[in-house]
Every structure is written in C-alpha cells, then in structure tokens.
Amino acid sequence: MFTGIIETLAEVIATRKEGGNLVITMKTPLASELKIDQSVAHNGVCLTVTSIQDDTYEVVAVEETLQKTNLGQLSPTQFVNLERAMVFNGRIDGHLVQGHVDGVGACITRKEQDGSWLYRFRFPREFAALVVEKGSICMNGISLTIFDVTDDEFSVAIIPYTYEHTNVPEIKPGYLVNLEFDILGKYVARQLTTANYQ
Template sequence: MFTGIIESLGTIAALETSGTNKIFWVSSPISHELKIDQSVAHNGVCLTVDALKDGQHRVTAIAETLEKTNLGELQPGDLLNLERCMVMNGRIDGHIVQGHVDGTGTCTGVKDLDGSWEYRFSIDPQFAPLIIEKGSICINGTSLTLFNVTTDSFSVAIIPYTYEHTNINQLVPGSKVNLEFDMIGKYVNRLRSLSTGT
C-alpha cells in the first residue's frame, strides 16, 4: 500500500528485454536504502526490487503490466516517480493507493498559471463512474485532486513543490500517464453494478 506522496525521482539507467518482460535498472537517491523483495511504486506501479548494485535497483515489469501502464514506452534517461510502501503508524498525507494501475490517460493540455499549473487529461469513458469532482486520483503515482470532471476528462492543479519534485513537469500534450482510481470508489462502483445487474 502507498499514499501517492512521491518520495524521490529515479532515472532509468538501463533497460533490458527478457521474453515478454522488461527489466529496468533504476538509479535514485533511495536505491541504496532498498532491499531485495521490497515493494516500490514506479510511476504508480507496484514492482518488486529483485537486485541491487552501485546505487541502483532492478525491477521487472511483466506483459500484463506493460499493457496497462506507460512503462513499456519508457527509455533510458526517463524519470520515474518513486515511493516506498507506507508505514502504518503515521499520517497518510495523500490517499490509500495500491500501486495497481487501472489504465492510462493522455495529457491534453498544460496551463502555466504563474505560480501553479493546470493539467488536463482524457480517459476512457468506461472509467467515468470512478471520478468525481474534488475526488482523489493517482497520476504516475502522485496523489492529486480532480476538478472540472466530465465523462471522459478531468483537470488537476499542481503546486510548485509537486511540479519540482515529480515527473509531472515532463508531461506535454500527448504524454501517456498511469492512472489508479480511488479504491473506495472502485468498491462502491462494483457493489452498485452487482445490485443493479449492470
């Protein structure tokens, strides 16, 4: 479990293909603190550390993960948002995040508001029941608040700290992002669909 509060940025140092899997070597300020078998969110995707060396850690993304996320499009040198799993004895500054990406969205616009930034994203309309005005969403692993919600799009506002300490500043119109919708909303939607048979 995660909170969507990004702990560090990492850089893809090397990328390998093994069958249908992709193997990422990631260099980051927290890599030397990690241990093998630890869960770490990479752009919001929960992956298991399977090797360590020289200030880098290695993770493997399988075909299922590559199909549902933007990890398959990443290249050496690209930045990743990183978060270690939450400690259950403190405050949750974001919201409860599983690291299980539901799908991807596309950045459709960026506005510089002279002190903050507004990003607009489009989504598959099938996800419309999972987004609400002022609700929570995780974009590339970052916990954010939605507004201007429609059936196939939404906006988020970005403060300077988030802009400087995550990879959202790399997004441009057309960029694909990983989305994880609010877990409580997903359960409520599932119960509603079972009760109505839709």
C-alpha cells in the same frame, strides 16, 4: 499500499526485454535503503525490487503491466516517481493507493499559471463512474485532486513543490500517464453493480 506522496525520483539507466517482460534498471540515492523483494511504486506501478548494486537497482514489469501502463515507453535518462510502501503507524498525507494501475490517460493541455500549472487529461470512458469532482486520483503515482470532470476528461492543478520534485515537467500534450482510480470508489461501484444480482 501507498499514499501517492512521492519520495524521490529515479533515473532510468537501462531497459531490456526478457521474453514478454521488461527489466528496468534505475539509479537513485534511495537504492541503498531498498531491499530485494521490497515493493516500490514506480510512476504509481507497484513493482518488486529484484536486484540492488550500489546506487542502482532493477525491477521487472510483466506483459500485463506493460499493456496497462506507460512503463513500456520508458527509456534511459527519463525520470520515474518513486514511493516506498506506506508505514501503517504514520499519517496518510495523500489517499489510499494500491499501486495497481487501471489504465493510461493522455495529457490534452498544459498551461502555466501564476505560481502553478494546470493540466487537462483524457481517460477511458469506462472509468467515468470512478471520477468525481474534487475526488482523488493517482497519476504517475502522485495523489491529486481532480476538477472540471466530464465523462472522459478531468483537470488537475500542480503546485510548485510537486512540479519540482516529480516527473511532472516531462508531461506535455500527448504524453501518457498511469492512472489509478480511488479504491473506495471501486468498491462502491462494484457493490452497486452486484446488488442487482442478490
């Protein structure tokens, strides 16, 4: 379980295919604090650390993950948002995030404002019931508040700290981002759809 508050960035050093899987090698000062078998969110995708060497480590994204996320598009020199699993005796500064990405959204517009950045995204219409005005969304692992919501679009405002400490600067029109919708909304939607069968 995660909170959507990014700890640091990791640089992609290499990627290689192993069957239907993609092995990703990352470089970050955080590597020395990781353990093999530990779950870490990468752009909001929960992946298991499989090896560690000095300031680099590896994770494996299986075919299912590659189909539903933007990880298959990663290449060397790109940066990935990192968050280690939450500690249950601490504050939850973002919102409850599982690291289970529901799908990708596409950046439509990016506008620099006076002290912030305004982004607009299009998302698959099938998730419309989970996207609410002033609700939470996890975008590339970042907990954000959404507004100007329609059936297939929403906007987010990015503050300078988030812009400077995540991979948000790489996001431009056409860029695909990983989206995880609020787990509480998913449970409510599921309850409403199954209530008719009881």
